[in-house]
Amino acid sequence: MSDSAHARRSARRYHLHATSAVSAPRPRQASPDELAQDRLEVLLGPDDLRQGLERDALIGLSASPKWLPPKYFYDDRGSILFEQITRLPEYYQTRTEHAILTAHAADIAETSGAQVVLELGSGSSAKTRLLLDAFLATGRLSGYVPVDVSAGALRAAMTDLRRDYPGLALHGAVADFDRHLDExxxxxxxxxxxxxGTLGNHPPETRGEFLAALSAAMRPGETLLLGVDLVKDPDRLIAAYDDSAGVTAAFNRNVLAVLDRELGGDLDPSDFAHRAVWEPDREWIEMRLRAVRPVRARLEGLDLDLAFAEGEELRTEISAKFRREGITAELGAAGLTVEHWWTDDAEDFAVLLARR
Structure with missing residues (x-):
């Protein structure tokens, strides 16, 4: 799993079809009057989300081996389970990234020099408040742009932010940042x-496409603040994705309940066992569901019959881990230069600032 407010409140984005960097137009420049009042742009509607689920489920469950994007973990129950995961002793990512931001938010604000904070997958904007406070202290911050697929989450977050930051212009966008980076x-x-660490949900090929598209949608001088999980002892990584309390196992199997509800399925989560596997050659964790017996099921909404042999696995997530030299090179290939790198003493997690 990767940890983000976006993940906790709605759906982490899984970048299967990133926009081509060649064709991405320049970002639209808003007028000063647009910051005079709170705004919420809707670039993504309920029909878009439904079509995405149908497309992804049809492609992934018809593939060999089978897979699903991890964004479908996050219905109401999945979001509650993930909140529990972030508090587990094995799951270091949330608390480590928060500690880094707490220690270095002022440095980040000073180094970036930005006037506006735009957050991809903002959700409740909880961790971002550390950054907003630091940017406000510089006297340069003119606005905050939260971006999320959930209109409800955005409206709730903007209401809370308006109460706590009465002088800050808010300009939310309901959007899928697979498709709307340039808008x-x-x-x-x-x-x-x-x-x-949400970038780690990309396989390398689409990760490069996403970073190139993001860079193309940024103006020269704009910056990217990126959180990445780092390569470490595989036993610690596996424990973070397969906790002793079984919360992650319940979280993983919950995706089957989502398919049943949304697509008229009859999959039984008890037919599948949770697995977390470290792939050393790829340096990523895979979450999988393994059929514990032969399974036959149907998704009526897709007119799709499913068959799993005993022991057959469905991959539900990859979570890549990074090395400093590798992510620096990937960002460089996309036209983004790493200027600063902040990490914890154990070098478990890193937050970096790159400039276009």
Whole structure:
């Protein structure tokens, strides 16, 4: 799993079809009057989300081996389970990233020099408040642009932010940042925030496409604040994705309940066992569901019959772990230069600032 407010409140984005960097137009420049009142742009509607689920389930469950994007973990129950995961002793990512931001938010604000904070997958904007406070202290911050797939989460977050930050202009966008990077509000020089290790949900090929598209949607001088989980002892990684209390196992199997409810299925989560596997050659964790017996099921909404042999696995997530030299090179290939790197003493997690 990767940790982000976006994940906790709605759905982490799984970048299967990133926009081509070649064709991405320049971001739209908002007028000064647009910051005079709170705004919420809707670039993604309920029909778009439904079509995405149908497309992804049909492609992934018809593949060999079978797979699903991890964004479908996050219905109401999945979001509650993930909140529990972030508090488990084995799951270091949330508390470590929060500690890094607490220690270095002032440095981040000063180094970035941005006027606007734009957050991809903002959800409740909880961790971002550390950054907003630091940016406000510089006297340069003119606005915050939260971006999420959930209109409800955005409205709730903006209501809370308006209460706590009465002088800050808010310009939310309901959007899928697989598809809408070039359409996101640009009301001043931005720092794009992408926290929680969510980049690791990309396989390498689409990760490069996503970073190139993001870079193309940024103006020269704008910055990216990126949180990445680092390579470490595989036993610690596996424990973080297969906790002793079984919360992650319940979280993983919950995706089957989502398919049943949304697509008229009859999958039984008890037919599947949770697995977390470290792939050393790829340096990523895979979460899988393994059939404990032969399974036959149907998704009526897709007119799709499913068959799993005993022991057959469904991959539900990859979570890549990074090395400093590797992520620096990947960002460089996308036209983003790493200027600063902040980490914890154990070097479990890193937050970096890269400039376009």
């Amino acid at each position: 996101l509000p640009a009301p001043g020089t931005r720092m794009v925030v992408f926290l929680g």
